[in-house]
Amino acid sequence: MSLAAGYPLIAIPGPSPLPERVLRAAHRISPDIYGTELAATNEHVMAQLKRLAGTTGHLAPYIGNGHAAWEASAANMFHRGDHVLVITSGHFGRSWAQQVNEMGVMVETLDFGALPPEPEALARRLAADRDQIIKAVMVCQTDTASACMADIPALRDAMGDHPALLVVDAIASLGCAPMMMDDWGVDVLISASQKGLMSPAGASFVWFSDRAALRGRTDLTTPYWDWHLRANATPDALWRFWGGTPPVQMIFALDEALRMILDEEGLIAVWARHAALARAVWAAGEAWGQDESGIRLSVADPASRAASVTAMRLPEAEALRAWTATHCGVTLGIGLGAEDPANALRVAHMGHCSAGMLMGVLGAMQAGMVALGIPHGAGALDAAARAIAEPA
C-alpha cells in the first residue's frame, strides 16, 4: 500500500512547484508575434524582472537554462585569456568556473568547499592583485548544491576599489532572498525562470550595469549571446529581445508569476516567507540532529544558510528519499555534490511553497525515518510548527 496518491509535493531545489495560475497563463495558443499585445506583455515582463532584481540597469533575456546564462554572460564580459576569480562554495560554483574556463578564460577559484565565502579571503586575494588583472569576481548567492548563502554586500565591500566586475549567480536565490543589485553594487546578475520565479524551466536572464556594458563586444561575443542587442531591443521588434522567435508561452507564464510575486504578495513579503520557511526546516533539522543521530544541517551558521534550500547530512538519505516519494508523494532533493551523496539530501522551500506544504514535507520525512528505522532526535515536527507559528 502507498499513501502517495495526491498532489505531488516536489521539494527538489528546482524546477520548483508551478502555481496553477502560471500553468493556466501558459495554456494558450500563440498570438501574432508581430502584434502589439504580446509586445506589450513582454515589455511589462522586462520591467518586472528589473524590479525583481532591484536594478534600473540593463537586461538581456535568453531562451535557455542557467548554463546558457552562464555562457551568455561570460561571452559578453570576457576576452579569451582574461583572468577571473570564481568564489566557490559548492558544486554549482565549481561547474560555473569550469564552464567559463572551457570558453578560454583563465579561471582562478577561491574555494570554500561547501562553506560560505569569507569576505576577508577575497579582500586578501584582491589586495595581492597589484596589476589588477582580475577582470571579475564571480560568486553564487546561493549554491544550490551546498545550500550556502553568500553575503553579497560584504563581498562587495571586500572588493574595495578593485575594478573587477562583481558577477552574481542568483539562479537559486532570486525571488527567495533579498537582492538589490544596484544598491549592492552588483555589476552582472544571472538568474533563471524555474526556481524563485515559479515558471517553467526554459528562460534565463542576465542583468548588467552600465559599467559592465562598457566592456563592449569581446572576442567571445557571438550574435546570439550579444547582450547589447537584447538589452537595447524595443517593442516594435519583439524578436530582438529574444534573439529570434520569442518564447510565447514562457512570456505569459513569467508575466503571471511576476504579478503574483511583485504585485500581489509583494517582494518583501516573499522574502520574509522564505526566511520563515527556512527557519522551520532548520528547527526540524536541528531537532532531528540531537541524540547523536548523525543528522546535521550542512551549513552550521544560520546567517550563511540559504533561504530557498536546506542541505543536510542524513544517514540513509537515499532510502529515505525513495520512501517519501513512494509512500507519501513527497520528492526530496538529492545530495548533489555532497561528500557522501547516499547519506545527504536537500529540502527545497523555494518559490510557490506554503507552510502547509513544508510541514507536509517534514512530516513525510519523519514518517520515513520511523519506517526505515533511521535514528533521529525527538520533537522536530513540533519545533517546525513553533517556527511557523512565530514567523517573525
Added chain:
Amino acid sequence: MSLAAGYPLIAIPGPSPLPERVLRAAHRISPDIYGTELAATNEHVMAQLKRLAGTTGHLAPYIGNGHAAWEASAANMFHRGDHVLVITSGHFGRSWAQQVNEMGVMVETLDFGALPPEPEALARRLAADRDQIIKAVMVCQTDTASACMADIPALRDAMGDHPALLVVDAIASLGCAPMMMDDWGVDVLISASQKGLMSPAGASFVWFSDRAALRGRTDLTTPYWDWHLRANATPDALWRFWGGTPPVQMIFALDEALRMILDEEGLIAVWARHAALARAVWAAGEAWGQDESGIRLSVADPASRAASVTAMRLPEAEALRAWTATHCGVTLGIGLGAEDPANALRVAHMGHCSAGMLMGVLGAMQAGMVALGIPHGAGALDAAARAIAEPA
C-alpha cells in the same frame, strides 16, 4: 507576513482536491455529441462506476449534486404518502429526511444524534412494523457532518427479511471506504462526483437493484428523474443517459478519475490509503486531546469513524481555521451541524490526498494552535508520523 502562498491544501470534506490529470482531461472543447467517441467514453464511465460501487445492477447518472440524487432516487422509489425510515447520524441525514418529506413522503427518523447507527435499534423498529408499511430504510454510510461511519452490512442484517429497500447515501464515502453494493444487499446507492470520485462537482449517480427497479414509475416520477430511461440508455443515443445534453467535460473528468482509482491505484489500495490517513488524523487528534485540552474526536469508537473525514471538537476552531488558511494555505472544514460550530471543525482526507498533504494539514493545525495559544496535548505530529510509517 503570511506563509500561505503555495499550492492550496484544501481539507474540506468536498469538493475535494482535483488531480491535475482530471483537470487536464476536462480541458478540451466539446466534440460532436452525436459521435461515437464520446459515446464510447461515456459507456466506459458507466461500467467503471458500476465497478466502483460493486454492482452489476442499474445505474442512472444525473447532472446535479447530491441533493439532486436524493430527489431523483426518491422520485423513483416512492409514492406520495409512502412511509420510510431514515436513520440519521448527523446534519446530512436529517437534511435528506427533510427533503424527502417535503416531496410528500411520510418520513420517520431513527435518530442517533451525531453517533453511529445501532443495528439493534433498527431491528427493533422493523420488528414492530408488523404491517410492513416501511418502504425503505435510508442511511448515510458516512454523514459528512458528524463524520460517522455506518456499518452497512450490520444494518442489512438487522433488516432480516423485512421487504423495505435498503437505500444508502455514499456521497461522502464512495471511493474512500469499502462499498460492495451487491454483496451487502444494498438496493439503492447514491453518490456524487466531487468527493471520493475526485471530479468537479456537478454529477451525481443512483445505482439500483432489480428489486428496486420493480417499483416501476410512481406518482412522484417525472421524465427528468425517471431512472429507467437513463439506466436503459444505449450508446447510440447518448443524450438518454443524461436526460438531455450530456455534460461533456464532466464525462472526460470522470473517465480519468476512475482510471486512476480503479485501473492504476486499485480500489483495495485506495480504501487502504484512506484508512491509513484516517488513522493518522485520529492519532493526532487523540494526542492533542490529552491534558484536558478540550480537544476531542467527535466519534469515540474508531470502528464508527469515517475513512474520509474526521470531525473534532476543538476550542477556538473558527479562529484556527482562519489562521491556517491565512498563514499556511491550509483550508479546514467548518464544524457543520456541530452543537457549537465555533469550537468544532472537520479535517477531510478524501480522494486525491497523500500522506504528505495530510501531514501538512496537521502541521499547520498545530502551528495555529501554538500561534493562537490554544491548549493542546503534546506529540500529535509525531503520533501522526508514526501512523503514516506503519500503515498496516
Added chain:
Amino acid sequence: MSLAAGYPLIAIPGPSPLPERVLRAAHRISPDIYGTELAATNEHVMAQLKRLAGTTGHLAPYIGNGHAAWEASAANMFHRGDHVLVITSGHFGRSWAQQVNEMGVMVETLDFGALPPEPEALARRLAADRDQIIKAVMVCQTDTASACMADIPALRDAMGDHPALLVVDAIASLGCAPMMMDDWGVDVLISASQKGLMSPAGASFVWFSDRAALRGRTDLTTPYWDWHLRANATPDALWRFWGGTPPVQMIFALDEALRMILDEEGLIAVWARHAALARAVWAAGEAWGQDESGIRLSVADPASRAASVTAMRLPEAEALRAWTATHCGVTLGIGLGAEDPANALRVAHMGHCSAGMLMGVLGAMQAGMVALGIPHGAGALDAAARAIAEPA
C-alpha cells in the same frame, strides 16, 4: 489521406465551441465553498445572467441541462391538471410539450410543423379561451432542430390581456439573438450554459417575473426544483443558489464567458455578429440552392430564421457530414427532426464563432459537395464572403 488534423471546427448547434479562456478559467481546483471569494464570483455571475436576459427579476440556477430547466420551470409554474398551450415549430418544442405532459400537465399544442409560429393563430386560440383556463403559453425562441426564430414581442402582443404566463425557451438563442425579458413581457425564461453562453454543458437557468413568482408552490414543486429557494439565496449560503454543492468550475467558466460577452464584446455587438454570420450562411445556402440542386434553407422567410443555427435540406447530407468531419476537421449538425434526416443538416453559428471559422465551415461543405458529386449552385462561397464583407 485526410486534411482533418487541426483545431476542430465544431458547427453543431451545441455544445458550442468553448473559448480557450473559458476552459482556462475552469481549470482550477475547488476553493473553500464556504469562503467569500467563490460566493462573490457566484453573486457576480447571477447579476451578469440577469443582464444577459434583460431582466431585473428573479433567477434560479440549476446544475443540469435544458431538460432539467424544462422540468424545473414546470414544477414551479403548474399544478397537476393545469392546462397549457405549447407553440411548437420543431422537435424541441414537441419534446418540451411531451415532457411537461408527462409531469401531469394538460398540454395543448399549437403546431406549426417546422415553420415559425404565427401570432394571429395564437391570438385566435386565446380569444377562444373564454374561461381563461390556459395557464401558460410556452414557446421556443429558437427551436434548435428546425432553426426557426419566433417573434417573441409579436407573440406577447397576440396574447393581449390574457392572464397566461408567457414562457420562453431561449436555450438555443440566448446570447445570440436579442432577448429583453422585461421589456418584452416574458414571464419565464429558460436557457442553458452550452450554447450562446459559451460554457460547458451542465448548468441551466430559469429567470422568472414577479407575476410568475406569485404562483407560489404547486403540487408539482419539489425541494430541489423550488425556484424560490434558489432565487432568494444570499451569498452567505452559497449552496442555496444551487440546491446543494455548487458547481465550482462551472461558476468560474460562466464568469469568464459572461465577461467576454457582456463586458468585452458587448451584448449588442454579439447579437450583430450572430446576425451577420447567419446572413453569410443564408447567402451560401441560397446560392447552393440554385439550379435545381435540391438544396434549400429550411426556413424560407429570413425574418424567421434563427441567428444561431441554420437548417437546410441537402441531398446526401449524411454523407457530406461524414466527409467534412473525416477530410476537413469540420463537424456539421445532424438533421434533427427533419422529415428526411439523411438529406438534412444544420450549421451552427453560435457563441464563440468568428467569420473565419464560419467561412471554414462553408468552404469545407462545398469541398465535400464537389468530392461527393452533390449538385450545388455556383457562387456560394463568394456570396458568403460578400455577406461577411458588408456586415451591416
Added chain:
Amino acid sequence: MSLAAGYPLIAIPGPSPLPERVLRAAHRISPDIYGTELAATNEHVMAQLKRLAGTTGHLAPYIGNGHAAWEASAANMFHRGDHVLVITSGHFGRSWAQQVNEMGVMVETLDFGALPPEPEALARRLAADRDQIIKAVMVCQTDTASACMADIPALRDAMGDHPALLVVDAIASLGCAPMMMDDWGVDVLISASQKGLMSPAGASFVWFSDRAALRGRTDLTTPYWDWHLRANATPDALWRFWGGTPPVQMIFALDEALRMILDEEGLIAVWARHAALARAVWAAGEAWGQDESGIRLSVADPASRAASVTAMRLPEAEALRAWTATHCGVTLGIGLGAEDPANALRVAHMGHCSAGMLMGVLGAMQAGMVALGIPHGAGALDAAARAIAEPA
C-alpha cells in the same frame, strides 16, 4: 461591429497553432528531474525526433529558438576563418549568413533573391573551388520569408564529391515537407519546435552525421553549444541532453506533438496533407491573380513553392491583414523581406492545420478584399474548395 470573436485562426508562419492536446500535455507541474519517468520520456522524444528527420545519426537538442540552433551548429562545424557557402533565397537565408559571418566565419553567398536555388549554379561554384576551401554548403529547405522550397536532393547531387558538409535549415519545413536526412546525404539538419513540430517556441534541434561529428571541437565550440556532449548524453544524466536544467514542460509538449505526427496521423500522411493544403492556397492565389488584379504568388514554379507557407504580392496587403484580424479573427503573416512589404503577405499552412481552418483563412481574405475594394480575380474560393476536394 466585428466578426472576430471565436477561436483565433493564426496563419502566420510560426509559431503555428498549438493543438489542444499539446497544450494539455504541457499543463503539469515539474516532476523530479532526477527521476526515471522524465528521463524515459525525454529518451523517447529524442528517438522520435530522429524518426522525424529520417536519420539514425546524432541529435543535439537545445533550449532556444532557430537562431540558437544556427549558432550552435556553426560553433561545432566551423573554425574562425573557415570559408562557407550560403545559398540564399530570402530573408532568413541572408540572416543566417550574416549571423555565421559575425561569428568569424568567412561567408560567401550564392544569392537567388527570393527565387529557389538552382543546383547548376551550385555545381559551377563548387567546381571552381579547386582547393576545396569551402567547408560547408548551407541552405534553407524553405525560406519562411520568400516561401521557396529548395530541392535538397538536387543540391546534394550538384555537390558531387566535393567534401563540404551539406547543412540544411528545415525550421520552416520539417514535419511539413519530406525530409530524409540520411537518404539525401544531409550532414547537418537544423529545426525548431514552433512550426511543423506543433509545439511552443523554445526548443531547437541539430541533427548531425558521423561525417560532421568528425570535425571534433573547433575554436568556436563552447561548452554550452558543444553538440557532442548533448548527443552523447544518456538517460541517467538527463541534464546533459539539455546542457543543464531540462525544459520539462517542453519535453511533455514535444512528446505529445510527435505522437500525433508520427504515431497517429503518420509522417507520409502529414506531408500529403501539407501538400494538399498548399495546392488549395495556390489555386486561390492564382484565381485572385487573374484580371490584372496585381495579386501574384511569389514563387512562380509550383515545384519550388513551400509546403508550409505561401507568399504573395497583394496590393494593400497591410490593410487586408488588419481587416481580417479585426473583422474575422484571422491573422495573416506579414510580407517579411518582400520588396514592398505593405503589398505583400504570407499565408501559413503549417503544422496543426486542417482544410477547414485553411478555407476559413482564404474566405476571410476574400471578404476583406471585397470590403476594402481590393481588385481580385473571381472564383478563388471555389478553386480552393475543388483543390481540397481532390487532394491527390
